Amino acid sequence: MIYTNCYIENDPELKDIVVEDGKFKEIIPHKEYSSEIETVDLKEKLVIPPFVESHIHLDATHTAEKFLFLHSSSGSLFDGISNWAKIKAELTEESIYQNALTAVKQEVSHGVQYIRTHVDTDSVNNKAIKALLKLKEDLKEFVTIQLIAFPQDGIKSHAGAEEKMKEACKLGVDGIGAIPHYEYSHEYAVSSLDFATSLAAENGLLVDVHCDETDDPSSVGLETLAVKAIEYSLFDRVTASHTTAMHSYSDAYMGRRMHSFIDSRINFVANPLVNVSLQGKFDTFPKRRGITRVKELLKNGLNVSFGHDDIQDPWYPIGDGNLLEVLSMGLHLTHMLSHEEVMNAYKLITYNGAKTLHISDNYGIKEGNPANFIVLDADNFYNVMINKSVVLYSVRNGKILAKTKPADIKVNL
Ligand code: FE2
Numbered sequence: 001m002i003y004t005n006c007y008i009e010n011d012p013e014l015k016d017i018v019v020e021d022g023k024f025k026e027i028i029p030h031k032e033y034s035s036e037i038e039t040v041d042l043k044e045k046l047v048i049p050p051f052v053e054s055h056i057h058l059d060a061t062h063t064a065e066k067f068l069f070l071h072s073s074s075g076s077l078f079d080g081i082s083n084w085a086k087i088k089a090e091l092t093e094e095s096i097y098q099n100a101l102t103a104v105k106q107e108v109s110h111g112v113q114y115i116r117t118h119v120d121t122d123s124v125n126n127k128a129i130k131a132l133l134k135l136k137e138d139l140k141e142f143v144t145i146q147l148i149a150f151p152q153d154g155i156k157s158h159a160g161a162e163e164k165m166k167e168a169c170k171l172g173v174d175g176i177g178a179i180p181h182y183e184y185s186h187e188y189a190v191s192s193l194d195f196a197t198s199l200a201a202e203n204g205l206l207v208d209v210h211c212d213e214t215d216d217p218s219s220v221g222l223e224t225l226a227v228k229a230i231e232y233s234l235f236d237r238v239t240a241s242h243t244t245a246m247h248s249y250s251d252a253y254m255g256r257r258m259h260s261f262i263d264s265r266i267n268f269v270a271n272p273l274v275n276v277s278l279q280g281k282f283d284t285f286p287k288r289r290g291i292t293r294v295k296e297l298l299k300n301g302l303n304v305s306f307g308h309d310d311i312q313d314p315w316y317p318i319g320d321g322n323l324l325e326v327l328s329m330g331l332h333l334t335h336m337l338s339h340e341e342v343m344n345a346y347k348l349i350t351y352n353g354a355k356t357l358h359i360s361d362n363y364g365i366k367e368g369n370p371a372n373f374i375v376l377d378a379d380n381f382y383n384v385m386i387n388k389s390v391v392l393y394s395v396r397n398g399k400i401l402a403k404t405k406p407a408d409i410k411v412n413l
Contacts, residue, residue, distance in 0.1 A: 001398055005030050006042035007379055008365055010343060014044065019371040022397035026367060045392060046376045046384065048346050049364050050113035051323045052353025055208075055241050055269045055307025057150075058117040058135075059096050059128040061103035063087050064312040073314065076281040077213060080315035081152065081182070087314060088123055096131040103311050104135070104143060106321035109402050111374040111391035113143050116208065116307075116357050118150035118177055118241075121164040129168050142401055146357055148208045150177040155195050156188035165199060175206030180221030181214045181245070190224050197228035197238070206358060207238040208269075212245035215279050215288050219245040223257055226264035236303070239267040239356050243292040244279050254293070258300055267356040268297055271309035272330035274316045294334040305352035306330045323349045328385065339382065346381050371398040377406050 003017040014030035033039050073079045091099075100117075107115065119128045129147065136145040149168035151161045155178055165176065178196035180189035193209065200207045207229070212219040222240055229238040246254070270292050279290025297304050306326050310316035319325075327349055331337055336345065354363040362369055377389040394402040 002033065002037060002039045003047075003395070004033065004039050004041055006045055006047045006375065008047045009346075010380070017047065017365070017371070017373070019398040022371055022399075024365060024367050024369050024371050027365065042375055042393075044379055046378055046380055047365065047373050048376065048381070049350045049354070050372050050374050050394060050396075051107075051111045051349050052305065052357060053107055053112045053115040053308060053321075053323065054239075054305040054353035054356045055271055055309055056103070056107075056115060056117050057119075057310060057313065058100035058103055058115070058132055059091075059119050060084060060087075060313040060315075061311040062099040063091070063314065064317045074281065075277065077278045077315065080278070080313075083314040084120075084152065088120060088128070091123075091127075093127045093131045096128050097135055100132060100135050103321060104139065104145070106311070107308075107323075108143055108394065109391075109404065110320075110322040110324070111376075111394050111402075112321065112323060113372055113394065113396055113401070114146075114354065114357055114359060114363075115143060116146040116148060116175075118148045118208065118210070119168075119173070120152045121149045121168050122151065122153050122158065122161065126164060126167055126171060129171050129173060133172055142396055144359070146174040146206075148175040148177045148206070149173045150210070151179060151192075154179055154183045154188070155192035157182070157184040162195060165196075169199065169203050169205065173205065175208050176200040176203075177208055177210060178221075179210045179213075180224070181210075181212050181216075181219045189221050193221060193224045193228055197225070197232050197234060200237070201232040201234060207234060208241055208356075209239070211240040211243050213242035213275070213278075214245050215248050215282065215290070217245055217248040217250070217253075222246070223260065226257075226260045226266055229264040229266050230260075235265040236267060236355070237358060238264070239269055241269040241307070242271060242275060243268060244275050244290050246292045247279075247288055247290065254296070261297075261302060262300055267303045267305070268292060268294075269305050269307050269356060270294055270330060271307045271326070272333050273319065273326045274309040276329060276333060278315060289333050291330070291333045294330065295336060303352050303355045304348065305356050306348045307353075324384070324388065331385075342382050342385050343380065345385065370396075372396050
């Protein structure tokens with residue numbers, strides 16, 4: 001099979017993609033083929049690697065419409081957590097599976113093929129972990145799903161949390177989480193991070209912490225997480241998600257700590273669509289933007305990706321799994337709208353996400369890798385962002401996994 005006549009990433013020359021046995025066999029200059037050869041004409045559209053969802057909570061998705069009391073919520077992170085406590089008690093393994101499946105289908109329709117989901121470990125018999133492990137197995141041919149055991153109510157401040165985390169390890173999660181800003185004290189926050197990183201190190205797992213998801217600059221879990229990544233030699237197997245408090249850290253503090261973040265080589269995930277809405281809730285005016293220092297981290301050589309975080313749940317009542325919407329919000333909030341920044345912005349939801357998920361070895365459009373890619377309805381990424389282009393095709397192992405027809409809009413002027 002040959003996918004012909006496309007632009008690959010920022011290459012200005014038209015190329016053809018030769019696929020064999022589900023892998024990229026060759027990327028060659030565009031040419032014409034005889035009718036006996038099976039080809040798909042991509043009509044000079046843009047091809048990039050599939051989108052990577054580096055942060056979502058699949059177990060909570062699609063609960064907002066069923067629980068109408070959510071509509072009177074203040075919309076703060078902490079209200080979201082207490083509303084979630086009421087909701088999760090009513091969910092079953094089957095309903096969690098079905099809600100998550102709906103969300104995965106939405107994400108796949110928008111070009112996502114790799115997903116890291118945080119999964120609440122505070123449920124009876126770890127039902128959320130079991131539901132999503134089943135989903136991961138059922139869908140593994142079509143979408144790669146990674147599970148992070150997420151202690152939603154804290155590790156040190158919540159009775160039984162440590163045992164639930166250890167149980168999740170035995171069930172087969174890919175990584176360990178923590179939520180230091182929700183612990184009762186700074187001492188508990190530090191201790192919870194030591195528990196999570198040591199558990200990951202013992203079990204050969206990844207780490208992804210909900211870290212300092214607050215506007216409070218005294219929330220400094222990140223400095224401990226960076227130190228633990230070094231102490232346990234976990235380095236880039238560790239990710240700090242959210243880190244919105246960094247928005248409010250002083251420049252002097254950042255200047256003092258940046259070298260430890262660099263030495264730790266940890267990844268960062270920002271969730272601009274959700275955090276711009278969740279944060280700033282205690283501010284009158286000005287209201288903070290709820291985003292970490294993306295541009296500054298990137299300039300210092302650190303890896304940053306963007307995630308959706310929530311789809312129609314107690315923290316975010318809308319959303320449909322479209323990472324291009326997340327990206328657009330992120331570029332605005334971080335003042336990253338120069339031509340070069342927009343042209344390369346796709347890396348925040350492709351390569352950088354792959355690095356966070358620790359899957360870079362088999363990811364990307366190069367010979368020998370699985371033939372996974374998406375085709376966008378534009379000739380370059382700048383035009384994708386201008387036109388809000390759809391994902392025309394999502395190709396997995398050389399076969400079309402999802403396709404979308406662009407809207408046919410006519411204006412009678
Ligand atoms: Fe999250």
